[in-house]
Amino acid sequence: MEKYIEHTLLKQDATEKDLLKLFEEAKEHKFFGVCINPCYVKLAHENLKDTGVKVVTVIGFPLGANKTEVKVFETKCAVADGADEVDMVINVTWVKDKKYDLIENEIKKIKEAAGSHNLKVILETDLLTKEEIKEASLICAKAGADLVKTSTGFVKNGVGAKEEDVKLMYETVKPFGLKVKASGGIRDKETAEKMIKAGASRLGTSSGVNIVK
Numbered sequence: 001m002e003k004y005i006e007h008t009l010l011k012q013d014a015t016e017k018d019l020l021k022l023f024e025e026a027k028e029h030k031f032f033g034v035c036i037n038p039c040y041v042k043l044a045h046e047n048l049k050d051t052g053v054k055v056v057t058v059i060g061f062p063l064g065a066n067k068t069e070v071k072v073f074e075t076k077c078a079v080a081d082g083a084d085e086v087d088m089v090i091n092v093t094w095v096k097d098k099k100y101d102l103i104e105n106e107i108k109k110i111k112e113a114a115g116s117h118n119l120k121v122i123l124e125t126d127l128l129t130k131e132e133i134k135e136a137s138l139i140c141a142k143a144g145a146d147l148v149k150t151s152t153g154f155v156k157n158g159v160g161a162k163e164e165d166v167k168l169m170y171e172t173v174k175p176f177g178l179k180v181k182a183s184g185g186i187r188d189k190e191t192a193e194k195m196i197k198a199g200a201s202r203l204g205t206s207s208g209v210n211i212v213k
Contacts, residue, residue, distance in 0.1 A: 001189070004196060005208040006056050006181070008035040010153070016043070023047040029212050035087065035204055037061070038078050045082025054084040059110065062154035064089030064124070068106045075113040085118040086110070087149055087181075087204075092127050095136050103136070107143035120147040120181055120202075125165045126158035137169050141176035147202065148173055151184030160184020163198045170199025186211075 007026045009019060019040055026034045026048070033054030036044055044055045059074045060066040066074075075086050088110050094103050111119045121140045125133055140148050148169050150161040161182035170180045182195035183204030189211050192203055205211065 001192065002030050002208075002212050003032050004192070004201070004203045005029075005031045005211065006033045006035045006054075006183075006202055006204045007031045007208040008153075008183070008204050008206045010035065010037055010058065010061070019043060020047065023053075025209055026053045027051050029209060031208055032202065033084065038074060038081075038083075041078050041081040041083045049082075055082055056085045056087060057083045058122075058152075059086050059088040060091075061087075061089055061122075062152040064091045064122070065093065068109055071106065072109050072113045075110050079114060079117055083117065085120065086114050087120040087122055089122045089124065089152060090136060090140075092124050095123075095128060095132050100135070100139055103139050104143045107140060107145055111144045118146040119144075120149045121145045122149045122152055122183075123169070124152060124155065125150045125162065125169075126155040126160065126184075130165075130168060133165055133168055134172050137172040137178075141173050141178050145178065147179045147181050149181040149183055149202075149204070153184040153204075158184065161186055161195055161200075163194050166195055166198040166200050174199070 009022045033056045035056040057078045060071045179201040181202035182200035186205040187207040
């Protein structure tokens with residue numbers, strides 16, 4: 001189970017002490033990685049180099065409404081600071097308005113900036129219909145993303161990852177070789193196992209320690 005988990009801390013009021021604790025827990029439990037805000041990538045890299053724990057950060061977080069140029073710059077900075085993977089938030093308005101060319105272009109540019117580093121695209125499934133989830137997943141595949149991800153966890157009254165959404169995303173992108181990251185609301189082992197069974201290869205959660213224990 002631990003190899004599925006990206007140990008996550010994206011709270012606005014997280015202190016350096018909280019982050020250092022996160023890093024130690026990730027090392028202790030041999031989690032796949034940690035997921036932290038961009039300004040802490042360098043700190044994470046310094047604390048986790050040579051441990052096998054990956055440094056994951058977020059781009060355009062949490063709304064996804066930044067200009068493409070800003071997201072590209074964020075990505076370049078994150079990689080320069082030592083990020084192993086980047087999780088960008090899709091522009092949900094563009095999905096709703098069916099501006100698929102803009103979405104595809106943005107993902108391509110961010111993937112180019114990420115280079116060989118994995119790019120995940122956060123769809124924010126709480127805000128999308130099933131058809132929109134499928135269409136957005138297809139665009140991610142077409143644009144060269146490596147994984148599609150359910151949620152930021154920041155939608156007010158949002159559920160986060162749902163089994164049916166993970167399964168839909170998995171079935172949509174599997175033929176193209178992409179994987180799925182389930183994130184948002186995964187707080188216990190039972191839920192984690194359901195997400196993996198539905199097709200998730202990664203789990204973004206702040207409850208990783210509880211899950212593996």
